[in-house]
Amino acid sequence: MVTVGEAMESRIERLCIDRGLKMTGQRRVIARVLSDAEDHPDVEELYRRATALDSRISVATVYRTVRLLEEKGILERRDFGGGRARYEATEHGHHYHLIDIDTGKVIEFEDAEHEHLMRQIAVRLGFDLVSHRMELFGRRRSEVAGAPRTASSAPPADEPIDGGGKSR
Amino acid sequence: MVTVGEAMESRIERLCIDRGLKMTGQRRVIARVLSDAEDHPDVEELYRRATALDSRISVATVYRTVRLLEEKGILERRDFGGGRARYEATEHGHHYHLIDIDTGKVIEFEDAEHEHLMRQIAVRLGFDLVSHRMELFGRRRSEVAGAPRTASSAPPADEPIDGGGKSR
């Protein structure tokens, strides 16, 4: 029988080790926080969650770690408007984001065709597509207009951003 | 016979007047710079061009004006990576941008279908699409592989970004 939870090496810690990164206590904690995150936290939020597990961590370290992991391709930086960078682990194939402009919640979705299309456009312009980004900003539909949608009319969302500041 | 060039009211000045904005000397200059711009300048660049026409302008005013015009829907803010906001006049229907990651040059292109597609996706997720953004980052193709393209193999580009700083 093996102890589960906090004791086990996190997915991201594994990736760090694989790339030969020195694993310090704070990196282990940050790696865990990132591995457990199911949303798109910004540095402040990561710092909050990390210090909750081990208070011997400074924001500077979170910034440094997050930058390092991004350079190593373990993390991806996102900009959903609001001035702060948000992070998510690189993994489960490309997906895109739709941001609820009223609540700040982020919905992920896939669009297999999209990347292919973008690649074609780039080629047509004489370029090889290296990367691309796309974000949708929307407002939840007031389901006044009859048309009943397939499933529950409240699609899964994730984290709120900020109470009500404008984007900049 | 009418004097042309600097003396005439610029396109953006017209828009400002139409929306009842008070037209000061500095706004007139900034409006002209924006009207004449065929690229996507950042605030620093706008400031440079504006002071070249009339030195009695401060960066603060450029920031204030650019923000005001964005709120009025006359300008659109862009983020091509690099930490500074870039601006372009709202006009000639939606188009997208492809950024040459080696030179920083920006190529504009259209994709009529795209917006429609994004709108559909949003609806499928239970949202009304309010806005969306998309940028492609690419590298000019080394035209080794035979396939001759239609026209000149050097598509039109515009402005360089910055000599060689990393995106952040």
Added chain:
DNA sequence: ATAGGTGCAAAGCATTTGCCGCGGT
């Protein structure tokens, strides 16, 4: 042992803002 990591506080950058005199309408 030793290259690299960390905390702390100061520095950096792009952008915003308070204050107050000045200029459009």
Added chain:
DNA sequence: ACCGCGGCAAATGCTTTGCACCTAT
């Protein structure tokens, strides 16, 4: 005349960094 505008410099907010100490490897 009046309200908004612009200059200046200080303030902000996120992120980076210099320095001296500490710790994985």
